[in-house]
Amino acid sequence: xxxxxxxxxxxxxxxxxxxxxxxxxxxxxxxxxxxxxxxxxxxxxxxxxxxxxxxxxxxxxxxxxxxxxxxxxxxxxxxxxxxxxxxxxxxxxxxxxxxxxxxxxxxxxxxxxxxxxxxxxxxxxxxxxxxxxxxxxxxxxxxxxxxxxxxxxxxxxxxxxxxxxxxxxxxxxxxxxxxxxxxxxxxxxxxx
Numbered sequence: 001x002x003x004x005x006x007x008x009x010x011x012x013x014x015x016x017x018x019x020x021x022x023x024x025x026x027x028x029x030x031x032x033x034x035x036x037x038x039x040x041x042x043x044x045x046x047x048x049x050x051x052x053x054x055x056x057x058x059x060x061x062x063x064x065x066x067x068x069x070x071x072x073x074x075x076x077x078x079x080x081x082x083x084x085x086x087x088x089x090x091x092x093x094x095x096x097x098x099x100x101x102x103x104x105x106x107x108x109x110x111x112x113x114x115x116x117x118x119x120x121x122x123x124x125x126x127x128x129x130x131x132x133x134x135x136x137x138x139x140x141x142x143x144x145x146x147x148x149x150x151x152x153x154x155x156x157x158x159x160x161x162x163x164x165x166x167x168x169x170x171x172x173x174x175x176x177x178x179x180x181x182x183x184x185x186x187x188x189x190x191x192x
Contacts, residue, residue, distance in 0.1 A: 007186035011138040018056050028191045030130055030176030034118045037175060038108055039069035042101050044171040045162030046092045054092075061090025066101060071112075074105035100161035107159040123177065125151050130191060132179040141180050144169045 013023040031037055043062065047055045065088050067073035085091060085098045108118055115121045125147050135141055148169035155163040172178045181188035 008184050009187070010180075010182045010185045016053060018053055022052075022056055024187065027174060028130075028176050028179055028181055028187065030191075031174075032119045032123070034108075034112065035069055035071070037118050037122060038071050038105070039063075040174045041104065041108075041163070041171055042066065042069060044167050044174060045100055045104070046094075046097050047170070048097070048162060048164075048167060050092065058091055061088065065091050071105040071108045074102060075109055077102045077105075097162060104160050104162075107155075111158065122151070122175070125154075126172075126177045130176050130179050132191075135180050135182050136184075137182060142169065145172075145178070147177070148172055 009020070009023060013019040031040065039062075043055050043059065046058075046062070063069065065085055082095070082098055082102070086093050086095060091098075111118050111121050131145075131147065133140075133142070144165040148165045151168040151172070152163055152165040155168070169178075173180050176191065179188065179191040181191055
């Protein structure tokens, strides 16, 4: 008897257990929980210049270091916390990325005060529904989009850091604002 064949998946996660698990359970699933949106935005900023697999390996460290991504707690962090975190090998020890997490927590809370939730704010850029790019193959995936450009500009105007258009596009993919699962991937239809 032969082993069951694996379902077809997006090429980027092939044969990498951590990426496979993330792809199958999380990537592209629409997120409407503010705490999880803050986590995803933070991790996407941390990933700049690194592989996503590196950041996923440090995800639990980030959760411990940043109060399970509670923006109210993180917003109260100060200079001593930055110095402590610079010595924490369980996260990416980059001063700019650490400091941006604190700045972003404060800006995140301001968005919540203004609009009721970060969820309402961020999903407003896509009219509340995921954009399906109908990606045929890995090379068709854009690095940015007009929506990620608008999100990036608006976040920067609101004081957020490490939110360039490419980072925002990766955030949109992770949080399900866009469905960039390849059309042949078993997860593509589930995200529609």
